[in-house]
Amino acid sequence: MAKDNDYVLGTHDEEIQRLGLQHRVWRPRALDAWRRAGFTVGQTLMDVGCGPGYASLDLAGIVGPAGHIIACDRSRRFLDALEAARDHLGIDNITTHELDLSEAALPASGLDGAWCRWVFAFVKNPRSLLSRVAAAIRPGGVAVFHEYFNYASWRFTPRSSELEEFVQAAMKSWRADGGEPDIGLDLPVWLRELGFEIDTLKPIIDVVPATNFVWQWPVTFVEVALHRLVDLKHLTPERSHAISKALADATADPRTLMVTPAVLEIIAHKR
Numbered sequence: 001m002a003k004d005n006d007y008v009l010g011t012h013d014e015e016i017q018r019l020g021l022q023h024r025v026w027r028p029r030a031l032d033a034w035r036r037a038g039f040t041v042g043q044t045l046m047d048v049g050c051g052p053g054y055a056s057l058d059l060a061g062i063v064g065p066a067g068h069i070i071a072c073d074r075s076r077r078f079l080d081a082l083e084a085a086r087d088h089l090g091i092d093n094i095t096t097h098e099l100d101l102s103e104a105a106l107p108a109s110g111l112d113g114a115w116c117r118w119v120f121a122f123v124k125n126p127r128s129l130l131s132r133v134a135a136a137i138r139p140g141g142v143a144v145f146h147e148y149f150n151y152a153s154w155r156f157t158p159r160s161s162e163l164e165e166f167v168q169a170a171m172k173s174w175r176a177d178g179g180e181p182d183i184g185l186d187l188p189v190w191l192r193e194l195g196f197e198i199d200t201l202k203p204i205i206d207v208v209p210a211t212n213f214v215w216q217w218p219v220t221f222v223e224v225a226l227h228r229l230v231d232l233k234h235l236t237p238e239r240s241h242a243i244s245k246a247l248a249d250a251t252a253d254p255r256t257l258m259v260t261p262a263v264l265e266i267i268a269h270k271r
């Protein structure tokens with residue numbers, strides 16, 4: 001079984017908190033995508049790479065007691081967090097599966113749909129994972145994705161060379177770890193090859209001041225990632241310090257706007 005520390009950002013409590021904040025920022029868009037995808041009561045859906053399961057819990061509410069959520073991740077700690085929340089809330093239609101999505105057979109077939117957010121960007125064999133997700137979905141079933149397609153769109157105005165340096169270092173370390181941040185560029189082609197029709201393609205990008213809730217999502221990532229980039233020697237402690245200071249200065253400057261990393265929403269159904 002793969003070890004928890006295989007996930008590039010770790011599975012410690014701070015990362016569980018960060019993923020929760022990230023879900024709260026993105027939740028309105030996820031709910032909107034699921035509605036347009038036709039997710040509804042009685043369905044069986046897979047949350048592919050569910051993490052601590054914030055989306056799984058929402059999906060469980062949509063499919064209701066007659067439906068079922070199959071939540072898969074390789075992190076035992078994340079699945080423990082999901083199971084604790086599930087049991088605390090008295091939800092009984094989520095089952096969890098600890099597995100390595102890069103290679104494992106998926107524990108389902110005939111699915112009505114799948115939800116995949118910020119997962120294909122991390123797995124080492126995303127085309128293989130997509131083919132296994134495709135095989136697990138019934139004809140007419142729907143897959144919904146939120147994955148980056150232009151991570152380097154993450155910039156600031158006034159421009160910040162330090163924050164652009166950070167984004168480049170983050171992408172470099174991500175790729176060195178076997179992931180591909182801009183995996184959203186590959187998914188539409190692969191989906192067609194695997195027998196899907198694309199229903200909608202929607203770029204999601206915001207331009208926000210520090211007072212906007214959306215700002216919190218990328219910024220909390222900087223704090224987690226800087227430590228890691230120094231540990232992995234993608235940044236020196238001096239550059240990390242300069243980036244931290246530039247971020248603090250940008251946050252305090254009322255002129256600052258952040259352009260967020262660009263996410264591609266894909267809704268596609270299996271022919």
Ligand SMILES: C[S@@+](CC[C@H](N)C(=O)[O-])C[C@H]1O[C@@H](n2cnc3c(N)ncnc32)[C@H](O)[C@@H]1O
Nearest residue numbers: 007049050051073074075100101102117118122
């Ligand atoms: C950025 S988190 C996203 C979690 C969740 N989808 C969400 O949107 O909150 C990436 C997730 O992918 C999982 N993951 C990465 N590589 C994996 C693999 N090879 N097998 C299973 N899970 C993997 C991580 O454990 C983590 O939970």
